[in-house]
Every structure is written in structure tokens, then in C-alpha cells.
Amino acid sequence: LLFSLFREKKRRRVVELTENMIVDGVCGGSCEWEGRWNHVKKFLERSGPFTHSDFEPSAECLQFLIDTCKILVIGAGGLGCELLKDLALSGFRNIDVVDMDTIDVSNLNRQFLFRSKDVGRPKADVAADFINSRIPGCQFHIIVCGLDSIVARRWMNGMLLSLLVYEDGEVDQTSVVPLVDGGTEGFKGNARVILPGLTACVDCTLELYPPQINFPMCTIATMPRLPEHCVEYVRILQWPKEMPFGDGVALDGDDPEHIQWVFQRSLERSAEFNITGVTYRLTQAACATEVFKLATSAYVPLSNYMVFNDVDGLYTYTFEAERKENCSACSQIPQDLRFTPSSTLQEVLNYLTESASLQMKSPAVTATVEGKSKTLYLQSVASIEQRTRPNLSKSLRELGLTDGQELAVADVTTPQTMLFRLCFTS
Amino acid sequence: MIEKEDPVISEEEAAQYDRQIRLWGLDAQKRLRGSRVLLAGVGGLGAELAKNLILAGVKGLTLLDHKQVSEESCRAQFLIPVSAQGQNRAQASLERAQNLNPMVEVHADSDRVEDKPDDFFLQFDAVCLTGCSRDLMVRVDQLCSQHNIKVFCGDVYGYYGYTFCNLGQEHNYVEEKPKVVKPSSDSSDGPEAKKAKVDPNETTMVKKTASFCTLKAALEVDWTSEKAKASLKRTPVDYFLLHVLLKFRTDKGRDPDPKACAEDSRLLKQIRDDVLEAMGLSGDLLADDFISYCFSEMSPVCAVVGGVLGQEVVKALSQRDAPHRNFFFFDGRKGNGMVDYFGPN
Numbered sequence: 001l002l003f004s005l006f007r008e009k010k011r012r013r014v015v016e017l018t019e020n021m022i023v024d025g026v027c028g029g030s031c032e033w034e035g036r037w038n039h040v041k042k043f044l045e046r047s048g049p050f051t052h053s054d055f056e057p058s059a060e061c062l063q064f065l066i067d068t069c070k071i072l073v074i075g076a077g078g079l080g081c082e083l084l085k086d087l088a089l090s091g092f093r094n095i096d097v098v099d100m101d102t103i104d105v106s107n108l109n110r111q112f113l114f115r116s117k118d119v120g121r122p123k124a125d126v127a128a129d130f131i132n133s134r135i136p137g138c139q140f141h142i143i144v145c146g147l148d149s150i151v152a153r154r155w156m157n158g159m160l161l162s163l164l165v166y167e168d169g170e171v172d173q174t175s176v177v178p179l180v181d182g183g184t185e186g187f188k189g190n191a192r193v194i195l196p197g198l199t200a201c202v203d204c205t206l207e208l209y210p211p212q213i214n215f216p217m218c219t220i221a222t223m224p225r226l227p228e229h230c231v232e233y234v235r236i237l238q239w240p241k242e243m244p245f246g247d248g249v250a251l252d253g254d255d256p257e258h259i260q261w262v263f264q265r266s267l268e269r270s271a272e273f274n275i276t277g278v279t280y281r282l283t284q285a286a287c288a289t290e291v292f293k294l295a296t297s298a299y300v301p302l303s304n305y306m307v308f309n310d311v312d313g314l315y316t317y318t319f320e321a322e323r324k325e326n327c328s329a330c331s332q333i334p335q336d337l338r339f340t341p342s343s344t345l346q347e348v349l350n351y352l353t354e355s356a357s358l359q360m361k362s363p364a365v366t367a368t369v370e371g372k373s374k375t376l377y378l379q380s381v382a383s384i385e386q387r388t389r390p391n392l393s394k395s396l397r398e399l400g401l402t403d404g405q406e407l408a409v410a411d412v413t414t415p416q417t418m419l420f421r422l423c424f425t426s
Numbered sequence: 427m428i429e430k431e432d433p434v435i436s437e438e439e440a441a442q443y444d445r446q447i448r449l450w451g452l453d454a455q456k457r458l459r460g461s462r463v464l465l466a467g468v469g470g471l472g473a474e475l476a477k478n479l480i481l482a483g484v485k486g487l488t489l490l491d492h493k494q495v496s497e498e499s500c501r502a503q504f505l506i507p508v509s510a511q512g513q514n515r516a517q518a519s520l521e522r523a524q525n526l527n528p529m530v531e532v533h534a535d536s537d538r539v540e541d542k543p544d545d546f547f548l549q550f551d552a553v554c555l556t557g558c559s560r561d562l563m564v565r566v567d568q569l570c571s572q573h574n575i576k577v578f579c580g581d582v583y584g585y586y587g588y589t590f591c592n593l594g595q596e597h598n599y600v601e602e603k604p605k606v607v608k609p610s611s612d613s614s615d616g617p618e619a620k621k622a623k624v625d626p627n628e629t630t631m632v633k634k635t636a637s638f639c640t641l642k643a644a645l646e647v648d649w650t651s652e653k654a655k656a657s658l659k660r661t662p663v664d665y666f667l668l669h670v671l672l673k674f675r676t677d678k679g680r681d682p683d684p685k686a687c688a689e690d691s692r693l694l695k696q697i698r699d700d701v702l703e704a705m706g707l708s709g710d711l712l713a714d715d716f717i718s719y720c721f722s723e724m725s726p727v728c729a730v731v732g733g734v735l736g737q738e739v740v741k742a743l744s745q746r747d748a749p750h751r752n753f754f755f756f757d758g759r760k761g762n763g764m765v766d767y768f769g770p771n
Contacts, residue, residue, distance in 0.1 A: 089501065
């Protein structure tokens, strides 16, 4: 096992516990039988060569695959622990693990590789650029994700797509790194297999996720009407300004003290505007980023999307997710933005966040205007946000944008800047 | 059943079990905390089930297994250290199992489950049988259900797995249902406000009852009747596969072994023919291809089946949420799981 970005305590504990648990010696003859690896063969013996520099796929060489296959497991939480166990028991020997968290006592009911003496500080910051440096091209054969946010998944998905090599419009299969992605929430979970560039990617099925409700910034900042607007104001604007629990300490939706602070401030805000309905529960819901998880399973070979619902007795439902023809992440088809010249920038942003197929979080838009690169709006840096906020209510024409011009959009949901073409409609 | 409950949950427990208490509530956690469970068979599936119940926080778990640790068993499950060859399987699993949660009383027992007297089983609130013969399971199931003890059976054969439960003729439980609030007439806040909102603040506990049959009745369904024949189309073949594998276990005293692949494959085919014929059914019902996929215990399949079975035990002991009635079949080749009822109507 190789570790990356682990807190020392957690790292030491995982090494201690898993060193002995890792299967010593591969199954060898005693566990081989006809048909055992058929599912793996299905992936490996595809049309066209799927040869990697270190191995040749064939029935005889599957043993070799187990010996040399390098797997990256992302996330060592509830699902991650289960994954590590199952991968190790299945005979994989080269496993890298990445985690961006620290252990909390509330993790101990399901993240069984950590025990009481491992409890560290509350959650650390997510280090997305660390993953960036950890996935240099073809170093890994398979990536397995047990992440706890949609945004992180999309980011991972985008990363692997950016590694693809295209020749004459066809994807070079040696540049494909399969992604096995799983997630759980309460009693429910899903698992899927993604071959970037070949099968449906995360964004192809983005519309399956329930749409998130995003409120326009001007409403939140100056004209709130709903209790939700008040909570969002505190969460998005007040927290970063006041940093109530220390510099750089992010809002933790599972920390009751954080929620209490947001709740109190939200009450104050709502009182200012005579809005009723701000409750602790509402605050909690708005702040929740991680919901409790009960991990129950690891990978099973499937094609290619499995939903597991333990609530109503409907067990599993496996279906083949289809690639979306004009997927914003993997289709390579440039996306158009159709607006009238008198539409405001806010309307464009609303589209980027509310569209079921894009579901961006806080897009930053830049454009080349009169030969110069101009930031039209950026939310994540307070000073720039304030400076560019007036642009939100300006029309696209007023901002100097022209028909057919390119808009570059950056967002936490994609590692690469997305290019859109602005098409003026009448 | 669970009579004495310590009404107070400690701070340590509240903190450790927080994430699951949010799911199933404090009452459920308290009931779990008062439950003693027997687990027979600490193979791949048994280890998963042990992990899940220990992490869930039952009062006590007894690991019962007479087998010795073999080369295979070290690789089949994660509780047995590599250095433990020659030891008893339950004993070898004890340390790591206990380590998972010091708040649970974990015991190891190296006796044969067949040799245990009746009153041994009566000290438990739930009995889980893995790797056991059909006759043993039928006997224990009969005994336990007469004394209001919840019975669970489960096995993994290669890519296939099943669970069975008998929670008695009258199993009472509750379901928490949210109250639905009618939408307001003011529609100025957009489409979301128009929908009927489910208010998470207001939920009601609905009391329900489910009735279960014995394992014997579940396995001895008569397929010769016209009604039964008509329902065959909707019947998962996994049910018949289970009969074949249980018969193999009874006849050979073990499960299909990769080391005896050719011979065991022949025998499985023969048993398939015999079993279906005895039921008055066609051999075509269960195609040959199952044979190469039912050897050994595949670890991800153990994880899935162990997860389901673990949750069934939790639900039954906490008397919360609808139990699966009465079989769950998992096909690891397709990634399909199915809940179905077999037994007298």
C-alpha cells in the first residue's frame, strides 16, 4: 500500500492494520477455476489492442495482471475501507490510497480500519490539486473512487478525460484508464464502471442527480425573501468574511457548533428583513455536504451502472448507462450558449448552474473583449466578486460581447476550463 | 427477547454511533445494544457479518466454528491473520473481531454446531447460520422460532449468495414515515414551492406486523400443483440453485472445491438433474453455466451478502423498518439482487 496525503496518524494506523490483512501470495492454482476471470476478460479482450506497456491481455497472463496491476483508490472513508479490503482479498497487490480527511470518532462506526486512538482533528481541507499531481498519465491501470461529493467525482472524471489521446477522432485505447466509481448515502448506494472516452462518463448521466437549488447572488446579497436566502447569505458571504472558527477553517456541515453559528447569524439576517422560517433543520440541510454513510459493498463486475437500495426491498438494478451524444465533459462537441444580446450576465450564470446537464457550482466567466482578457464574474475571491458583481445585471451587449465569441468558464466541477460559444438570438 | 435495556446511552457510544443513530434512531441503537447474537461459521460471509454486527454495536457476538484455519481460509477472510494456520477458525478470528469495537462482547467457541444442545441456542436473541448443512439449519430454525429467537441463514457459493430469515409468525416493527404538507397557494417563489413538501420535522411511526414461515416450509414448496407451475416464470432460478448446493453440501460434507473442479462439476450437474426431477420440474430450468461460477467464496460477493444480512439482523433486533421476506438472492455475475417469498401462503 502506498499513501498519499494522509494525516500521519491515519496513515500509520492503516499501515499497521492492513499489512497483515493483505493477502500474502496470490491465490495461485488452488483458487483458479474455469470462468473465474471471464468478467475481467470482457474488459481486456476488447476489439482493438488494449495493450499497456507492461502487460499483454490473454487468458494465461491474468495472473500477471493481478501481480502488476496498479490500482488507485481515492477516498479511505466508509466505502474506501470496504474497497481496500475487497481489493486486497481479491489478490491485487499494488494499491495506492489517497485520502483528504482526518479521522473523527463518528467515523469509527463504519470506517473499520481506524480505531479510537486514531481520532484526530476535525476535517481537513480538500486538496484537489494534490490528486492532480498524483495521476501522471498511465501510471495507474485502474482508479477506484469512494468519494463523498458529486463535485469531486466530476473533477476526477474530467481528469481522466483530459488524459485521453485521440487519433483521427478515435480514442487511443492505451490512454484509457478505467474508473470504478461508487457512492453511498444512508441505506442507498450505487456503483458503476466508466471507460473514459468509450462508455458513459459521470457527466453523461449528470441529469440523474437531483438538481441543486441555487439562488441568484443579487437576491442573496441584497433582496432576500425566503429563509433559505438568509442561510445562503451567511454560508456564502458571511462565513468567508468572518472565519468564525479560525482562518481557513471551512464550514463543516457535520459539526453542530458550525451549524449553530450559521443558524444564529441566519436568524439575525432574517430578522433584518422580516423573514420567518429559519430553523436549525433548514440551516443543517443547507450546510450538509456529507451525509452519513453505510458502506455495504465493493466492486462487482458489471455493465455498467448498479443501484442498490436497501430501503424498500428493491434490491439492485443494473443497467447500461448510455453515453450522452453532446455531453459537456466527454463528447468533444463545443457547447453553445444561446442568449439575446439584451440578456444579463446573471441569466447566463443561472443557466450554467441550473441546467440539468451542466449543474455548475459557482462558475467564473472570462472573455476576450477588445483584444483583452476580461473577467466577467468570479465568486470565489471576495475582492473580485465585489468588483465584478455589477456585471451581473448588465446585458451581454453592454459588456462588449459579440455574436460567436468564446466564453471561458471555470468551475469546481471540471479540472479544465470549459469553452462555450456565445450565439446571439433575436 | 430484549427485556432489560439500560435507558442511558453513554457519551462515547453516542459519539461513535452518531452516524447510524441518525439513520435508525436512538431506540433502535439501544435495542441493538441489548442483543446477543450467535454466528455459526466464520468463513468469508461469516467474517463480513461479524464485522457488520460488531460495528453496529450489539451487546455480544459469539463466533462458533469447529474448523481449522487452512491455507485457503487465510485468504478467504480478513479476520484471520496469516500466521494463524492450524488454529481454530473462531479463535483465530477473535482478536481482530474484538478490535473492531471494544464495546461489544465477542466470544469464540470451537465446538461443532451439530453437537450443541438445544438450550445453547436459547441464550441468544438472534442466531445466524452460515456454512451449515440443510438438516442442521432446519433443526435450529425450528427450535429457535418456537422460542421467539430470530433466525438467519446465509451462504456464498462463488458468485452466488443468498440470505433467509425467519422472524417468527408475528414480527412487530415500526416504520418512520414523513408527513406530507400540502403546498401553499403563493407561487411567487418558483416551481419548487408549488410541490407538496415533505416536512422532515414531522414524521409518524407506523406499526406493522410481518409473518414468517419455517425454513423447512420454505424449502419444501410443492411444485407439482398447477398454481406453483404457473408461478414458475416469475420464480428466480436461484431458489433451485440453492437446493442443488445444499444437497451437494449434505452429500459431500463440503462445498464445491476448486481442487476437485472436474469431479465436483460432474457431481453438481448430476445433483441438478436429480433435484429438479424430484421436484417434478424440467432440467432446463437451471442451465449448466452456473457450475463454473459457484466455486469458492468471492470476497466482493461476501461483502454484498454480508451487508444485506447484517442489515436484516439489525432491522429485526431493533424492530425497525420492513424486513425482507423471506429470501434474498444475489447473482454476482449480473449484479442483480432479488427479494422473494417462498413458503405456504
